[in-house]
Amino acid sequence: MKQEALAQALGTNQQAISAMENSENIDEEKLKELAKALGMTVEAIKNFSEEAVINYFNNIYDNEISGSVIAPQSNNYSFNPLDKLVEVYEENKKLYERLIQAEKDKNEYLEKLLDKK
Known part of the structure; x- marks a missing residue:
C-alpha cells in the first residue's frame, strides 16, 4: 500500500506515515488504527516476519500450481x-x-x- 493511500485511510498525510515508518515505536492506539486500515490484527503487525511472509506466499503459489490453495501449516520448507x-x-x-x-x-x-x- 502506498503511503498516500494509507494516510488517506488514517485521515493523516504522507509525511506522518513516513515518520511512523521511520520510528522505532508506535503507540498502541495508533497501532490499532494502522491494523484496521491495513485489514489485519495488531498481533499480525507485532509478529511480522519477512521470512514468514515469503514462506506464506510461496506456499500459496506452490498450491495454486497444484490446483489447491490451503493455508500453510508450518514454516518447515525444504527450499x-x-x-x-x-x-x-x-x-x-x-x-x-x-x-x-x-x-x-x-x-x-x-x-x-x-x-x-
Missing part, C-alpha cells in the same frame, strides 16, 4: 525462497526475451511489406 524467486525470474526473463524477439521479427516483416508497396 530457499530466494532460490525460487530467482528461478521464476529466469523463467520470466526467457519468456520476455522470446516475446521481444517475436515483436522484432513482426516489425521486420511489416517493414518489408511496406517497402514492397
